Amino acid sequence: MSARRALVLASLLTLGAAPSPAPVRAWLTSADGAQRLAPVVVSRPQRGATTITVDAAKRYQSMVGFGAAITDASAILIQGLPPARRAALLQDLFGRGDGELGLNFTRLTIGASDFSPEHYSFDDMPTGQRDPDLARFSIAPNAKTVLPTVRQALAIDPGLVVMASPWSPPGWMKTGDSMVGGVLNPADYGIYARYFVRYLKAYAAAGVPMRYVTVQNEPDFSPKDYPGMRWPAIDRARFIGRDLGPALAQAKLGTEVLEWDHNWDQPEQPETVLTDPAAARHVAGVAWHCYAGDVAAQTRVQVKHPDKDVFFTECSGGGWRPGWKTGFGDTIQRLMIGSTRRWARGVLLWNLALNPKGGPHKGGCNNCRGVVTIDPATGTVTRELEYYALGHLSRFVAPGARRIATTSTTQLPTVAFRNPDGGLVLLAYNATDTAASLRVASGRHPFGYSFPPGAAVTFAWRP
Known part of the structure; x- marks a missing residue:
């Protein structure tokens, strides 16, 4: 096992999450710019988290x-x-x-x-x-x-x-x-x-x-x-x-x-x-x-x-x-x-x-x-x-990707895409002044993430 994979697994276990059958990668930019497209680790959804539903079957414009x-x-x-x-x-x-x-x-x-x-x-x-x-x-x-x-x-x-x-x-x-x-x-x-x-x-x-x-x-x-x-x-x-x-x-x-x-x-x-x-x-x-x-x-x-x-x-x-x-x-x-x-x-x-x-x-x-x-x-x-x-x-988001349906709110605006290779991409932004917890529902394996105010996070995974 590589040192990098071991570190990721340790981080997941620390957060109380088992390794996902469909690993989700995530990158965050913070409101102060201290973190800029920095890799972060997702977790199991927390209680009370806002659910963002991604529906890859409902498709809109190609990119x-x-x-x-x-x-x-x-x-x-x-x-x-x-x-x-x-x-x-x-x-x-x-x-x-x-x-x-x-x-x-x-x-x-x-x-x-x-x-x-x-x-x-x-x-x-x-x-x-x-x-x-x-x-x-x-x-x-x-x-x-x-x-x-x-x-x-x-x-x-x-x-x-x-x-x-x-x-x-x-x-x-x-x-x-x-x-x-x-x-x-x-x-x-x-x-x-x-x-x-x-x-x-x-x-x-x-x-x-x-x-x-x-x-x-x-x-x-x-x-x-x-x-x-x-x-x-x-x-x-x-x-x-x-x-x-x-x-x-x-x-x-x-x-x-x-x-x-x-x-x-x-x-x-x-x-x-x-x-x-x-x-x-x-x-x-x-x-x-x-x-x-x-x-x-x-x-x-x-x-x-x-x-x-x-x-x-x-x-x-x-x-x-x-x-x-x-x-x-x-x-x-x-x-x-x-x-x-x-x-x-x-x-x-x-x-x-x-x-x-x-x-x-x-x-x-x-x-x-x-x-x-x-x-x-x-x-x-x-x-x-x-x-x-x-x-x-x-x-x-690759050329030819299709925008797909996702729930979005004023406080937590989102957009999602399905790439030509089948991979999914979700961008979420925390427009509030407090930390926000997400539960992303896509297929059989929901995942969660908590991120600070004013931050954006991109998730990428295969369903």
């Missing part, structure tokens, strides 16, 4: 995965690391080996976002000049940082799912002739659809096929100091139904369109697009952000349009959610549990990596936090609370 955006800022910092450190970090983030994070979903920006050192598109023109034939189109601005980073991630995980979102069309397509502010000229809708196709073909040729695109990041917000624009739902529907959808179908790229890509507070916007028959024909699902509204909006739209997928595509950590208790708890409750319980097939956080000052960026957020922080002066990598929140599912 694409979990991840974060490879922005310009993230790619610049990652590529700035020495080769060995870069390789080790990417292996840790995208590998699926023991202890690795297992991210398998990422988001790119089509041109600049606020987390770009400069504002650019893939077809910039001098003020007052146009390029309707897209003769000057080029993805060269991504050649040194974004493309190498994504390709290296794909080398680690060839199944990595990539999506992309534009913050703005090229300025010459917009009123005001600028990527900041303005709106897309209706006369340029057809040109802009061809711009999408050129981007997708260029990335595919570079070894990065794109599974999904959205037509506009946060289309109900026009930033004052970085690329963006408002784009009303009725006009997005027109663009998707008449221009982009047919262009993508003709190109046969296999890229699907996700609508909205904005907050939970305006479900009527994606509903407007999905009630347009021409647009709905080309829309695969709806993408959501966390910055306003309630996650229940995802269910509202899914119930009305059950044939459309749900994705959660952006939420950033930052100074407005300081500390482990607030930031970690919010990420676990609203995103990892809340979003997936409300039909999300994938969960994406914002920047994969930022520097200690929350950059580099030009405009926009000045106190955002990445999944990891990279200090370019020293090459030091710090894994932030978002890293561990993602890890509570990304390490254990």
